[in-house]
Amino acid sequence: MKKLLNQLFENYTLNEDEAYQIMVDISESKYSDIELASFLTVFNMRNITLDELKGYRRALLDLCLKVNLPKQALDIVGTGGDGKDTFNISTLSAFVIAGTGEKVIKQGNYGASSVSGSSNMLEQFGYQFSSEEAKLNQEYEEVGLTFLHAPLFHPALKKVANLRRELGVKTFFNLMGPLVNPVQPDFQNLGTFDVKTARLYHYVMQNSGNNYAISTALAGYDEISLTSPTKVYTNQGEFLYQSEDFGLETIQADQIAGGKTVDENAKIFLSVLQNESTKAQKEVVLANSALGLKTIHPTKDLKECVAIANESLASKKAFEIFQKLTNR
Template sequence: MKAILNKLYQHERLSKSEAKKILIEIAAEKYNDAHLASFMTVFMMRPITADELSGFRDALKELCVKVDLSSYNTIDIVGTGGDGKDTFNISTLTSFIVAGTGQKVAKHGNYSVSSQSGSSDMLASFGYNFTNDERILRTHLEKANICFLHAPKFHPAMKAVSSTRKALALKTFFNMLGPLVNPSSPKNQLLGTFNLETARLYNYILQDEDINYGIVHALDGYDEISLTGGFKLFTKNGEQIINPEDLGQKRIEQSEIFGGNSVADAAKIFKSILDGAGTEAQNNVVLTNAAFALKIVDETKSFETAFEEAKKSLFGLKAKQTLEKLVGL
């Protein structure tokens, strides 16, 4: 690690193979916390390259506990986190709404590092037991239309740096990696990024792969469609800026999607929305994200049609029932 750190301190970049090798060594717990913190800090001080991100991703995918869910045509809906906006759990709620429409969801997630409540915090608060048993995950998909892939159960490298990440309490390149390394390799993905540069890197990496994807970045900094302003959308068909008004939606205030100051606060909001008692702003944000997720799976579907499907899932309490089924299995 010393040689790698000296190289990085001289403003040099890692090749794809070097990046892969160093992350494999990190996963093997070859380095102490000081080395890990120094290594992660480098990529907070300058942009990560496509080769570096690709190399790190290749290492995690090579080392991960893989599960084969390919027969279900799943979608993952996940953001990088690290946007500092402290919203409620939009991507997780969106996942349950999408599952409530009948679409299979393989949600990849983790505990929060830089916000109050991550997807794993939320699922754990509802009593969900994390597992990497493929048989159990398939049962969840068949009976609840959704399964949850808790990152530390699948990624030894994530586990090796978890204490350092928690101590730093800042977004690191691991935030950028999470959405790219779902161990089930779903064929459909809606990914959110905390900055435009990461969105472009994702697009560069994913555009040659045999998957359907949408990458979103709200221009005011959210790693999801926030309806607080316009957002950039990348797909295999190109890129575009979309404003709430283009979708027939009202712009909302940041305070309207605040997630509270604790996991308990976030869980209360989560339950309220699933009960059909969310505010208009809360509902429209999750429904809009759900509609774009459904459009990724079927690009012939109009936004209006997808939005109506999502509404039926939410207000028909199918999304709520999906959560209840998942936790009860």
């Protein structure tokens, strides 16, 4: 690692196979926490390259615990690390989308640089993480939504989980999470914190054979925020969406801020699902849900998708999905 670090400090970039092997070595605990922290710091000082991203991703998918679930489902997930500390928008959107009758296989993790990741939120409500194939398939069939807690499926991610929490800043592992759902479902909604990363994702995903939408709000959010235009890359091309494209209003950043604790975020979470949140909180969830629905049904209009998502909340179907999943 010492030799590698010296090379990286001199702006050396890894080829895909080198990146692959490093991720394998991380999973086998070949590096100390100090070495890993130094290694992670490099990628906060420069952008990750496409070859590096592809190598890390290929290794994580090869190393992951394989689980046999149907691929006819959507994953909706963001990188995190945007520093915006919003409430759990993509996790809520997963329940809204499942409430419309679509299948969702969401991968998530604890927050590393934010108060509350998707795993924090579901754990708060008593959901038991599992890698048991029978349980996950039952949730898929009977609930319509199942959740994959990333450390249970990715040994390399588990190895660095504590270190990431201690560092408290985004690392390139934030970039990896959305790309390495073990199921690799047919439909993927991936949020990134900047346009450069969104483009990298686009290059990685365009040969995947999956329907995807990669979004980044120009105000720096890793999802549609309705505070600014959102750049979106899909199989069909590149788009710049304004709030009015969803039939929704532009909002202010403080209107979608999360709480200071997991408990405070949980209260916001429930208020949205029970259709009792503020208008801004509801609409930002509707916008992200709509993009997810459009990923599954590309010919549908965004405003039509917003209406479908709104019905999921208004009818309490999204809340019913949540209750089924967390009360099992």
